[in-house]
Amino acid sequence: MRRHNLFCMAIVGACLFLLFGFNDQTKRVHTPNMLSVAHRGASSFAPENTRSAFHKAVELRADYLECDVHLSKDGELVIMHDDKIDRTTNGNGYIKDYTLAELKALDAGGRFGDEFRGEPIMTLNELLEEFYDQVGLLIELKNPQSYPGIEEKVVSLLMDYDDMSSIIIQSFDVNSMRKINSLLPEIEVAILIHPSESILTAKKLDELTSFASYINFNVSFLSKRMVDNIHERGSKVLVWSKKDKRLVAKAQKFGVDGIISDFSIWPTDEPIYLVQE
Ligand code: G3P
Ligand code: CA
Numbered sequence: 001m002r003r004h005n006l007f008c009m010a011i012v013g014a015c016l017f018l019l020f021g022f023n024d025q026t027k028r029v030h031t032p033n034m035l036s037v038a039h040r041g042a043s044s045f046a047p048e049n050t051r052s053a054f055h056k057a058v059e060l061r062a063d064y065l066e067c068d069v070h071l072s073k074d075g076e077l078v079i080m081h082d083d084k085i086d087r088t089t090n091g092n093g094y095i096k097d098y099t100l101a102e103l104k105a106l107d108a109g110g111r112f113g114d115e116f117r118g119e120p121i122m123t124l125n126e127l128l129e130e131f132y133d134q135v136g137l138l139i140e141l142k143n144p145q146s147y148p149g150i151e152e153k154v155v156s157l158l159m160d161y162d163d164m165s166s167i168i169i170q171s172f173d174v175n176s177m178r179k180i181n182s183l184l185p186e187i188e189v190a191i192l193i194h195p196s197e198s199i200l201t202a203k204k205l206d207e208l209t210s211f212a213s214y215i216n217f218n219v220s221f222l223s224k225r226m227v228d229n230i231h232e233r234g235s236k237v238l239v240w241s242k243k244d245k246r247l248v249a250k251a252q253k254f255g256v257d258g259i260i261s262d263f264s265i266w267p268t269d270e271p272i273y274l275v276q277e
Helices: 002-025 051-059 100-104 124-131 150-158 174-183 202-209 224-232 247-254
Strands: 035-038 064-071 077-079 136-141 167-171 188-193 214-218 238-240 258-261
Touching (some): 035 051, 035 136, 035 238, 051 124, 077 150, 124 136, 124 150, 136 150, 150 174, 167 174, 167 214, 174 188, 202 214, 224 247, 238 247, 247 258
Parallel strands (some): 035 064, 035 258, 136 167, 167 188, 188 214, 238 258
Antiparallel strands (some): 064 077
């Protein structure tokens, strides 16, 4: 009898989860007229900046995959966020001190979850080969001043692709983006604005928008007036946030052009995936 009751409770529990839990998990938010950009891939669901996270983002119908790029010791363009491998892999030390072969031997998935154990890092070349035809790519050059020649390497790789209209290169480093723009004017570049420098004068805006198609902000350090000022100059705005659960609401209120998110389930009663429908 007791076993029968337990069995019934398990069945009821499973049904309730399917009815309510699953529905909540799949709730989507409409983001009309805004691009949805998967920050380091769908990094709420899979290890950031890995093939799994990028595939998940495509599955969730992201418009763009965002990724971060560094140079290995032997000059290969590798995808990882931090300049050190400690946080996201089973290794330690700086990316620049390892060859691509050594970096490829690392486990970039196990820290996120056992089911991702053994997942290798990706190169930018592999990302392009696998995803270029499926989805837009927002490629961030991380600390490019630490990697002399990185801009030339990225441009040389992109030259293999005839149509670059679905690729954007971004960085916090204005000089690096100027260089990309001068080497390859047909590719769109974006300037990431550091929160500490988020009040931009008209002169600075004129300067940045003269070559950058996008000026991208942490949503907590942006105003509608700033968005309007950028739009008046013919450039666009993407916003990101790692914590602000009002990211979508603010983005809509400010009238920005897209949202860069982890496709998070925010810690609210209203779980959301940022997917354009
Ligand atoms: O694309 C915006 C965002 O990626 C910038 O911050 O630190 O996640 O690279 P971070
Ligand atoms: Ca980034």
